[in-house]
Amino acid sequence: MGMYEIKSSRSIAKDWRKLEENFPDVMEKCKKFLQESPLVRAKSGGKLKKLRGKQQGFLQYDIDDSNRVWYEVDNKEHIVEVKYIGSHPK
Amino acid sequence: MVTTIFSDEIVNATELRAKQSQWLTMASERPVTVTYGNRKLTILNREKVRNLFVHSHYLALFAKHCNELIKGTKSDAFPWTEHLDDKEKRQFHEELVSSIMTAVITENWDEVETLLDDWKATAETENNPDLMRALKTKVPKGEYVTIK
Numbered sequence: 626m627g628m629y630e631i632k633s634s635r636s637i638a639k640d641w642r643k644l645e646e647n648f649p650d651v652m653e654k655c656k657k658f659l660q661e662s663p664l665v666r667a668k669s670g671g672k673l674k675k676l677r678g679k680q681q682g683f684l685q686y687d688i689d690d691s692n693r694v695w696y697e698v699d700n701k702e703h704i705v706e707v708k709y710i711g712s713h714p715k
Numbered sequence: 716m717v718t719t720i721f722s723d724e725i726v727n728a729t730e731l732r733a734k735q736s737q738w739l740t741m742a743s744e745r746p747v748t749v750t751y752g753n754r755k756l757t758i759l760n761r762e763k764v765r766n767l768f769v770h771s772h773y774l775a776l777f778a779k780h781c782n783e784l785i786k787g788t789k790s791d792a793f794p795w796t797e798h799l800d801d802k803e804k805r806q807f808h809e810e811l812v813s814s815i816m817t818a819v820i821t822e823n824w825d826e827v828e829t830l831l832d833d834w835k836a837t838a839e840t841e842n843n844p845d846l847m848r849a850l851k852t853k854v855p856k857g858e859y860v861t862i863k
């Protein structure tokens with residue numbers, strides 16, 4: 626299975642880069658997961674949540690204790706669209 | 716009677732010492748109770764004990780949840796459900812019943828844990844207006860950038 630391409634709006638990409646500067650290791654791990662197996666719970670080490678109910682289709686990956694990335698996957702085009710990245714809602 | 720389900724082998728401390736290996740092997744399959752004076756101590760397979768604790772934890776939580784549903788009170792078992800709408804609350808309840816019934820049979824509680832994690836993440840997402848706006852926003856294809 627091929628790699629997924631990670632896409633986002635410009636402002637989300639900016640937030641991504643900011644987190645990458647501050648937490649390079651965990652962001653690298655997150656990027657690798659999104660590129661290789663964004664839907665596979667078993668490969669996430671317990672970090673992947675698949676939203677349910679009205680939010681079915683959206684996924685959440687726990688970057689660390691306080692930061693998360695929310696995304697959806699276009700399996701046909703092999704694209705991961707990052708919708709939001711940052712602090713977990715309190 | 717349910718009390719007869721717990722069928723253990725009973726041995727005194729002297730017998731246990733005499734045939735230690737035999738009793739310990741047996742204890743990995745079914746409970747062995749050692750009598751010591753007027754005390755009774757049971758040797759159990761650790762995995763089975765762990766499963767009993769997990770089983771008891773989730774069933775207690777589920778009973779609390781059902782009681783709160785019947786009484787129509789705010790959820791203390793799963794406080795985050797207040798952020799779900801009525802349809803989602805019903806869906807959560809149905810999925811929880813189904814996964815607990817499966818776990819009781821299979822003794823695998825990971826699916827229940829996963830279900831709760833997913834629904835909690837959903838509820839917390841729905842409680843964040845900024846995040847909800849972002850999830851609903853459709854970015855025109857030409858405005859996408861690739862993260863490398």
